[in-house]
Amino acid sequence: MxxxxxxxxxxxxxxxxxxxxxxASAGSLPTLAQAYAPVAPDVSVNPLIFRVRKIATALRVPESRVAASITxxxxxxxxxxxxxxxxxxxxGVPDLDARLLRWDADGSAPDDLWLTDVRPLPGDAAALADVVLxxxxxxxxAALRAHHGLAPGLLRGNAASALAGAARELGRWARRHGRPDAAARARSLAAEVLAHPLLTGAGTLDGTAFRRRSCCLYYRVPGGGVCGDCCFTRPPRSSPRAASG
Incomplete structure (x- = not known):
């Protein structure tokens, strides 16, 4: 189609x-390519750093790496x-080239994104991995590790958890609306992409249930707890650095 x-x-x-x-007009919003770029001398103009600081303020998080993980x-x-x-x-999927996606780093959640040109690509697992991963x-x-020192395992876990969560939500919607074909395709694609070398070892997929092997650090947000797919069953008392690595 x-x-x-x-x-x-x-x-x-x-x-x-x-x-x-x-x-839809995106005005003069920066592209995601600009957000991923090396930090300029004036870090206040970097949209990724701005977003992390915004989330840290909104959630009253004292540690920038926690806000960076949530971002x-x-x-x-x-x-x-x-x-x-x-x-x-x-x-099929649209070409989500970072130069085509504009981002309102000052927007609310979910992140506001605009695609300036819809260019069709295949909808197989290889295309998904190429476009997103x-x-x-x-x-x-790379940008978040440079700015905030996040562990590779934490970031890999975040990426895998987000993919599994997207497949789970899409499957629920598809079943409610009589689209078992879409649910099955989402589940199959997610399982195939989760086997990609960049995501291998991030967690275990059992049907639509996913359990990651790292922690996103959300429990360190004031009033926060562990997520449903966290490696922890309860918020740990000690530093999470080892578990998130």
Missing amino acids: DLDPDLAALRPLAGFFVLRTEG HQGLAARLWSIALGCAALYG HGHLVPLA
């Missing part, structure tokens, strides 16, 4: 799945949801 210019099939899914396209997970969830949603519903999560992880 061809992609329509507005990616209208994603709208009923709402939340993390919807992507604004060229029909990473939020973007990963958005990108996986868009790509997997299109693959399951259209049979290589196109976004590798440079995003």
